[in-house]
Amino acid sequence: MASTNSLVLSSPPSTTNNLQQWLNNFIKTFYNHLHLNTNLPICIFQLPQTLTTQKPNSYTPQHIGLGPIHHFETNLYTNQQQLKLITSKTILAPFINTSQFDTIVQDHLVGIVPLARCCYDVYFDINDECLAWVLAIDALYLLDIMSKVTNGLPYKSFEDVFMVENQIPLVILVELLNALHLELNGDIDSSNLSSLLVKFCETRSPLKITTQETQLDLDVCNMFHLLDCMYHLIVNYRLPPKNPFLRTNFLMDVHLEDVENVVQIAGGLFPGANAILQPIKLILKLPWDKISVLVKKTLGENDTMMEINIPSVSKLSKIGKIEFSSTPGGIHDIKFDEGNLTFFLPVLELKSDSEVILRNLVAYEELMFKKETFTNLDFTEYVDLLCGIVDGVKDVKILREKNVIEGDMSDEEIVKLFNGITKSSVKNDGKTSELQKTISKVNTYYSNIPRVKAFNFIKKLFLATWKILAIVFSVMSLVLMVVTGVCEVYDCKGQFGLGNARFIFGYATGNNELTDF
Template identity: 35%
Template sequence: MKEMELNSILNANLSKQRWVDQISKNFKDEVGVDVSDVPVCVFNVSKAISRFKPEAYVPQAIALGPYHHFETHLYQMERYKVAVVKAFLNPGQVLSFEPLVIDRLRKIDPMIRACYHKYLDLDDDTLAWIVAIDGLFLLYLFRNHGELERFIPKKLLNYAILYRDIMVLENQMPLMILNEIRKILDDDHSNGDSELLSMLRGFCEVYSPLKLCCDLDYSDKTATSYLHLLDLMYHLIVNNQSPKQASKQESWHREIDDDDREIAKKHHVIGNMGTIMELGEQLGKVRRVGKAINVILSIPWDKISSLLGFGKKLDKDDGDDHPRVTEIEIPSVSSLSKYARINFNCTNGGIRDMKFVVTEATLYLPVITLNTYSEVVLRNLIAYEAAISRSAMELAQFIDLMSGIIDQEADVRLLKGKGIIEGSMTNKEIVDLFNGMNMTNVHARSNETVEQLNEYYNSRPAIKAWKFTKKRMRGSRKALTVMLTVLACILMIVYSFCEVYGCPKLFNKIT
């Protein structure tokens, strides 16, 4: 019973009564508001996505919309949002704000709630005030880009964090609401939709990590053609492609690379054999029976048993507290360049223009700009794509590829030298970013570009020779290890016996 209460959307008797009041009000309305055409667009980020870096999916400085509105560490910005809104309105609109704006928003309350994936435990008045203040704050920000110093103290104003928070999925304000507020206050403006869309496009151009498509016709589009700012940025990124390049909607699959495990096993065997050799040296110094027995007893039989396969196998799973990041199966940039002589070049288009040209041995990638806020933008774009996509996840496919080919700083330096990676992030920060991005398409079909890269790489003579050797040694390595271990143990025992009791026929004593 307690578990059901914890998982319930209702957390108090007041909330239960509020739910009854809302249902009763909607049921009794003679003229209801049709919400069947209102798409859900502000989603909660699932734990499967957020568990790798949960702080990237929640606001740090400012709450926009109802999801995080009453969190204590964000509420200090509320007074400054109100100050910005009052500056945005004329004196007459400030005096008549409630009948002019709030009452209008109350009438479309069901439409507002329909935009949010999560149940909103708020009454009509509270929700109307939240979206009114936050919506007007965003309209001011988009219209007067970077002019908040006269409202917010410098110690609290950090534009990088502010713009980062604006791109968080759970912080999105539906454009349907923004457009409704704009029309309430500026209903005589004939070009309002195109002006709003132009402002949003300008914001996306500044903060998008990837280039946007340039054929957006403002005269043919309305502000409500897109669901919110993140949705606009997402579609401008995905739809950016060269005219000659056909759209490809494929997915990539990767399992954990075996090479690192093989290297780890090799070092494990070498380390244990080194221990045995050190013990052999110790046995060579033994001169008395007591010491011989002590040395034999000090032999790490647990390690030897582990080599022989009799020891306990350690659980390599880090548990839920430290989830393991997986990547697609593909060599790194350095390996592709060094061992397969694959070149890298940037394309003028977007993620749909990414391709590997076998005849040129060249991988073409779109230019990606990485700054302080870029990781949060990318993660929330992918989270949004996962929430709306039922087929190929094109942006996630590109990020999966970048995460697969970037393993170390040398990979970043090579891509920067080719003009593929730009921005202010350091090489280490970029490596950490992509190494921390979990593969999103676990069950998706393989991508043609990745398959071509792997096929080309594996066909190189040096790689074929290495894989052949590794395959042949894989079956014989355990037998060889067992044989060497047993032989070393026998030699140590015989040598210890002869050192104590003497074996003149086997060893010539050095005097």
């Protein structure tokens, strides 16, 4: 069979025959789009390398290819095509004679293939009938997986089913089920598919999406595919409105006296201290903001942070005395109670396939945000938060003790997971989300702790000083080596006193240590 690359045509081919074929398909697609009355956006993507290079196996199906992007991949097609056909026969048996299925494909699915094409960000160089069969077989296979799992049967390839590139448009599932039920002189109850999707997502969702008291409604007509259902069930889940259960902030801000005042007080208490403290006062008056910019430019530092700016769980707990507690809500219910010093986080259940699901949910949200279909980056910001507060095993253990993290993934694997996801570079158009405000509250409280404030000041002061000194000594060493080399040729050591200078800076010319900054 053809490979995936032969199905995708993003630019005109070089040969005349292929160019004519491309033109015919393009004209047909153009008129299909022109006459389609749909609000379906692009929602199934071929992921860019900027997302997949970090961990390709998390985005490329390893066992089962669903939909035209991966259906014809050689390794997946060879291993799974026969299984798909057997599964199709099994799932069709209660409805119709399987020999009649070609009529259903022709009468019901071929006509909506142009609609399904609108969901993909690439054009597939196969005719509508072929694409209809691909989507029909894969849709039946997906329905079979969801039915078995919701009935308690095991399945091993959850990772593949929730990948961005492996999605089947729900419009195909709805039309297929409608056609099958029409053969039984009935009609499909859309809540059946809705319930199936919710139950299936619930079995694999890393975050809570339903409770025993409240069953979330899922409008299938407004969902795009399975991953989109999972995304909206997670992001839209929150505690029902009620009286605020968090106490009003009554913690007074703790202010540390300016270091200059501390220097003056210390000078009055300890005679002779001024001799030591005066240079520090002089250093404080230097324009460190301008110096910092100069140092960054000189050393070629990158301003982009790889992780969100927030202390780890262990630091917040040990130094900030902040308690962590689970909330029965979702990511919109993340709160920092400044009065009780409690950080409320939703329960995160991590399983063997959770990393793939988390990564693909983030990728999906970012791509939909770039297409301006989504207006917020709620899930991405939540994952960024976890990447920021989980640095080591100690952090995971604290969150486990507080029932914030559950599941069978080991502590080491969780640390590796959240240390392996880079902070999102997608900009949120300058808007400040509620989660960002919460993180800001945590950072403000933590940075105002006297111990932390003093440490940050000293760290900033001496780090900047050390970098400046490193540059100065590097330049001095370079100049000294050049002058020494010249004088060795022209015998001018005695004139400039370089004999003593070389003795003083011998390590610079001998070991070259100062030139290695």
